[in-house]
């Protein structure tokens with residue numbers, strides 16, 4: 320049988336850890352397949368999408384800056400992609416190109432893994448109103464959280480998300496954080512702050528109740544200033560690396576026919592990559 324081929328397309332793409340994740344699983348399960356990074360400039364993305372089938376790809380991932388173009392360019396979309404407004408996973412079904420979004424799945428699966436029962440911990444405070452925030456809100460809604468408070472530097476973007484996602488979501492400016500945390504059970508950072516450990520967040524976990532769980536989508540460094548402050552406060556913390564690992568699972572299963580496992584071994588491989596950079 321021909322080699323099963325998949326890819327991740329972005330611009331730039333050299334930083335992507337997805338080839339390491341999928342490469343690990345291909346080797347572990349002895350699957351004759353490949354997964355490679357392809358740099359696709361925005362002007363070339365439509366042609367790239369149109370040529371996937373003839374180039375023998377079963378599908379792939381798309382990342383910055385192509386998630387919205389992929390959303391517009393596929394023939395069919397799953398429910399998560401429609402709600403989030405972006406596509407990160409492509410696959411063919413009966414010759415038709417589908418687009419899905421697995422970021423919300425990855426977010427929830429990471430918490431399931433490291434903080435089982437987390438979804439009973441509403442209300443949730445979500446810092447940030449960008450693309451990652453949309454995936455998180457989708458997941459929180461799917462898991463039945465009824466009070467989701469979105470806080471953003473630019474209030475208008477939070478308000479847009481509240482309109483889009485409906486009654487469970489309220490929008491707030493940065494000044495409201497302290498008050499919002501007082502009875503929250505979940506605090507989620509989706510802003511790019513803390514990316515290199517060189518910035519602090521205005522949300523202070525000291526103001527959270529004792530049972531609260533704190534998670535950060537930023538995973539470089541693995542322990543962000545927010546997570547460090549939450550740990551010092553004695554709260555349960557979950558880092559963002561597991562989200563990256565889990566979001567890769569549905570794509571691998573579609574392209575290569577086996578549901579892969581997120582194991583400590585895989586995590587160690589990617590942690591070594593982060594620490595070696």
Ligand code: NAP
Pocket residue numbers: 422425446447448449450451452471472473476509510511512514535536537538559560562563564566
């Ligand atoms: P995005 O669409 O560009 O949104 C960025 C968000 O950060 C916005 O809410 C923005 O606020 C806020 N922000 C940026 N700089 C700020 C500052 N100096 N002060 C206050 N707020 C600031 O980015 P994204 O795609 O949502 O990604 C956000 C982060 O999540 C990135 O670090 C990304 O790597 C990470 N992420 C991780 C995973 C994972 O698997 N763990 C998955 C997806 C994303 P404004 O609206 O006011 O500009």
